[in-house]
Amino acid sequence: MSAAFGIYVHWPYCAAKCPYCDFNSHVRVGPDETRWANAIARELASVAALQGRTRPQVESVFFGGGTPSLMSGKALASVLDAIAAHWNVSPQAEITLEANPNSVEQKRFRDYCAAGVNRVSIGVQALDDSSLKFLGRLHSAEEAKAAVHLAAGIFPRVSFDLIYARPKQTLGEWRRELADALAFGTEHLSLYQLTIEKGTAFETLARQGKLKTPNEELAADLFETTQELCEGAGLPAYEISNHACEGAEARHNLLYWRCEDYAGVGPGAHGRLTLDGARTATEAERLPERWLRKVESEGSSLAREEIAPPDAAREHLLMALRLREGLDVAAYEKQWGSSLSHERITALTQNGLIACDNGRVCTTSRGRLLLNAVVAELAS
Numbered sequence: 615m616s617a618a619f620g621i622y623v624h625w626p627y628c629a630a631k632c633p634y635c636d637f638n639s640h641v642r643v644g645p646d647e648t649r650w651a652n653a654i655a656r657e658l659a660s661v662a663a664l665q666g667r668t669r670p671q672v673e674s675v676f677f678g679g680g681t682p683s684l685m686s687g688k689a690l691a692s693v694l695d696a697i698a699a700h701w702n703v704s705p706q707a708e709i710t711l712e713a714n715p716n717s718v719e720q721k722r723f724r725d726y727c728a729a730g731v732n733r734v735s736i737g738v739q740a741l742d743d744s745s746l747k748f749l750g751r752l753h754s755a756e757e758a759k760a761a762v763h764l765a766a767g768i769f770p771r772v773s774f775d776l777i778y779a780r781p782k783q784t785l786g787e788w789r790r791e792l793a794d795a796l797a798f799g800t801e802h803l804s805l806y807q808l809t810i811e812k813g814t815a816f817e818t819l820a821r822q823g824k825l826k827t828p829n830e831e832l833a834a835d836l837f838e839t840t841q842e843l844c845e846g847a848g849l850p851a852y853e854i855s856n857h858a859c860e861g862a863e864a865r866h867n868l869l870y871w872r873c874e875d876y877a878g879v880g881p882g883a884h885g886r887l888t889l890d891g892a893r894t895a896t897e898a899e900r901l902p903e904r905w906l907r908k909v910e911s912e913g914s915s916l917a918r919e920e921i922a923p924p925d926a927a928r929e930h931l932l933m934a935l936r937l938r939e940g941l942d943v944a945a946y947e948k949q950w951g952s953s954l955s956h957e958r959i960t961a962l963t964q965n966g967l968i969a970c971d972n973g974r975v976c977t978t979s980r981g982r983l984l985l986n987a988v989v990a991e992l993a994s
Contacts, residue, residue: 619670619701620869623654623693624880625682626902629716632750633815634777634808638882638900639680645902647689653909655696657879657898660914662700664889670875672701674708674866677731683713687725694730708733708771708865715753715761723768733771735804735864736761741791745780750815762798771862773802779828779836780808788836789843796847801862805840806855807833834983841979852938854982871937873930881905885916893926895919927952928993935968935989940976958991 628639662669675697677690690711697703710733711726723734738758740746746755753761758774765772776795778788795803808827810820819825828836841851849857853871856864869876878885878896882905885896899905899915908915921929927950934941947953959975962968967981967988981988 618673618869618872618874620674620676620866620874620876621658621672621697621701622676622678622866622876622878622880622883622885623682624878624883624898625677625679625685626881627684628679628681629684629714630750630752631815633819634749634811636811636814637680640902642902647686649906651689651692651696653906654693654879655699656909657914657916658693658696658700658877660916661877661879661885661887661896664887664918669701672697672703672707674710674869675703676866677711679712681714681717681737682711683717683722683726687722687729690726690731691729710735710864710866712737713761713765714751715758716751718757718761718764720764720768723764727768732769733773733864734765734769735802736765736772736774738762738774738795739777740780741776741794745783748780749777759798762800766798766800771802772800773804773858773864774798774800775804775806777806777808778840779833781826781828783828783836785832785835785839789839792840792843796843796849801849802856802858802864803844803849804856805844807837837983838979850938854936854985868937871933873926873933879916881915886921889918889920893921893923895921923950924952926950928989931993932985932989935975935977935985935992936982938976940974942974944973954992958994962988962991 624638626638626640627642627645629641631639631641675694694709709731711731712735714737739749739751741755741758743755746753762772762774776791810816810827816825844850844857848859851857852863853867856867875887876885877887879898881898881902882900883898887894887896896916896918899908905915930946930950931941943954954975959968959970963970966978967984969976969978977985977988
């Protein structure tokens, strides 16, 4: 059984669809929260039944979306109650809620805190109004700053996101914006380079030649600058896009990157469970209305598929090499019964893409920029 276990709960609703977003989010008016929370409880029960009587302790719960900060504190509390009805929840469990600045208000935040949320991740995305407008965000820079300050006064742990490598963004502009972000003093930052995802409004604009992201050289400079400034501020990268003070890493996301078990419930949620000794992928029905009908009629919408060991090993490799701590080679080879090529490890080390230390393989800063190629070489 996996050493750690977490639960991801997907709230699929948003006030607007951002042009860069390929997440399973939908603009709806006034979803029935009680009905939704009851359905989440039923899908949670179905996961518990799959795991049987010997269930792992819950170390983290993550409410993602969509915009889960559109939920009421009452609905969120009922979901946490449903989790506690089926699993032992660690007293030190990390309970995270994603929030958008335009849906933030003091009473709502205090309700979440009272329900058990102890970590908030705020989707700031940019710290100037023109960039926020370009990104399709509904909040202003001042609203974003106010949301971060409000959260810091209520929750013990706060993180926020920024998107960089935006069209026409210069290295100097990003240095100033990131310096402003670091000045908030939060324990954690998620800093993502803008990518053009399939099916998004930005993909359409890019295909029409109306949107161009920075070239590879500038993108690499932006990445290196991000590492430099965050490291200097005491928030080194523990994962490609995530920076934290020591001990403030997002424990739920570490479950993903360390290939631990987690349940995913709610429309479109993915999970990874160890069932009868086999690594098993789960996926919930994506369309919210169809998901709701299926859960209410059948008790769950989850489809299950056993992951073949070679595929699971490759997934483990890809996830672990995103982390600064890298991959424990001996544990990896024992778990999957396959060995990494020492010749390839040597070649990648000589090329400055990976480093080896105390039985662990880690990507270098340069290697993280070429992660897919590194993984393809090691996995072949």
